[in-house]
Amino acid sequence: EIVLTQSPTTTAASxxxxxxxxxxxxxxxxxxxxxxxxxxxxxxxxxxxxxSLASGVPDRFSGSGSGTSYSLTxxxxxxxxxxxxxxxxxxxxxxxxxxxxxxxxx
Amino acid sequence: xxxxxxxxxxxxxxxxSLKLSCLASGFTFSNYGxxxxxxxxxxxxxxxxxISSSSSYxxxxxxxxxxxxxxxxxxxxxxxxxxxxxxxxxxxxYYCARVGYGLRMDAWGQGASVTVSS
Numbered sequence: 001e002i003v004l005t006q007s008p009t010t011t012a013a014s015x016x017x018x019x020x021x022x023x024x025x026x027x028x029x030x031x032x033x034x035x036x037x038x039x040x041x042x043x044x045x046x047x048x049x050x051x052s053l054a055s056g057v058p059d060r061f062s063g064s065g066s067g068t069s070y071s072l073t074x075x076x077x078x079x080x081x082x083x084x085x086x087x088x089x090x091x092x093x094x095x096x097x098x099x100x101x102x103x104x105x106x
Numbered sequence: 107x108x109x110x111x112x113x114x115x116x117x118x119x120x121x122x123s124l125k126l127s128c129l130a131s132g133f134t135f136s137n138y139g140x141x142x143x144x145x146x147x148x149x150x151x152x153x154x155x156x157i158s159s160s161s162s163y164x165x166x167x168x169x170x171x172x173x174x175x176x177x178x179x180x181x182x183x184x185x186x187x188x189x190x191x192x193x194x195x196x197x198x199x200y201y202c203a204r205v206g207y208g209l210r211m212d213a214w215g216q217g218a219s220v221t222v223s224s
Contacts, residue, residue, distance in 0.1 A: 033209075035151075049210070066174060085150055088151075093165055100151075
């Protein structure tokens with residue numbers, strides 16, 4: 001099983017600040033996916049195939065990485081971006097998620 | 107509009123069974139694989155099971171293998187999760203999710219709550 005380790009676990013950012021969330025895989029994966037989950041809501045796809053923006057996602061979000069190291073970046077933090085973010089891989093079974101990064105607004 | 111609506115959740119005693127349904131609309135259900143993902147209270151996301159568009163391929167997490175069965179009825183646009191021998195650790199919100207192009211989960215339901223308790 002591929003274990004995904006996210007960091008930080010919790011963070012806070014001021015409006016306009018740049019935020020980066022990291023996801024390290026225990027073995028190499030070919031693609032990474034990122035989901036946003038706001039409080040009381042279902043997860044929403046943000047990034048697929050490592051760096052492609054899902055439909056309707058603002059372009060202040062971006063993804064990058066390869067091999068065992070991936071990241072999600074929010075270029076300029078907005079209040080509506082406060083949420084928990086999960087990375088996910090399905091390069092090999094079982095499909096696994098990172099443990100999540102809670103992002104709060106300062 | 108793509109919609110996934112789960113139903114069938116509830117309170118059940120340990121060792122008993124429960125069957126969840128996920129009704130799909132707004133897309134050609136038979137063209138997509140589907141996943142069940144769960145989230146225990148205050149915890150992260152955990153993959154439960156996957157089924158391909160024609161039910162040819164089915165996979166389970168080790169934590170539910172032998173107890174849960176994923177299935178689908180393409181004529182009814184419905185995904186199912188039959189859960190047996192339920193344990194307290196199965197308590198969670200269960201989401202169905204569509205597996206889109208490139209294995210992305212691009213649509214999620216609102217979740218069905220399952221509580222296993224005596």
